[in-house]
Amino acid sequence: MKELLYFVCGAAVGATVALLMAPEKGEVLRSKIRKAVSDDIELGRELVGVVQDAVAETSKEVKQTISAKK
Secondary structure (H helix, E strand, O other), X not given: OHHHHHHXXXXXXXXXXXXXXXXXXXXHHHHHHHHHHXXXXXXXXXXXXXXXXXXXXXXXXXXXXXXXXX
C-alpha cells in the first residue's frame, strides 16, 4: 500500500513540475495548477477511503480469528 502512495505522490510532484516548466502565461499556469491540485486532493480522499475499508476488513478478520481460537 505504501508503494501506491509513493507512486501517487511522485505523479503529483511530476505533474506539478511539468506545469511549472511549461512556457505559458501566469494566469493559465495557475489555473492548471489549481485543477491539478484539486484532482490530486480528490484522488487522495479516494485512497483514504480505500485504505480505511481495507483496515476495517483486516481488523474484522483478525477479531474473528482471535474469537475462533478462544
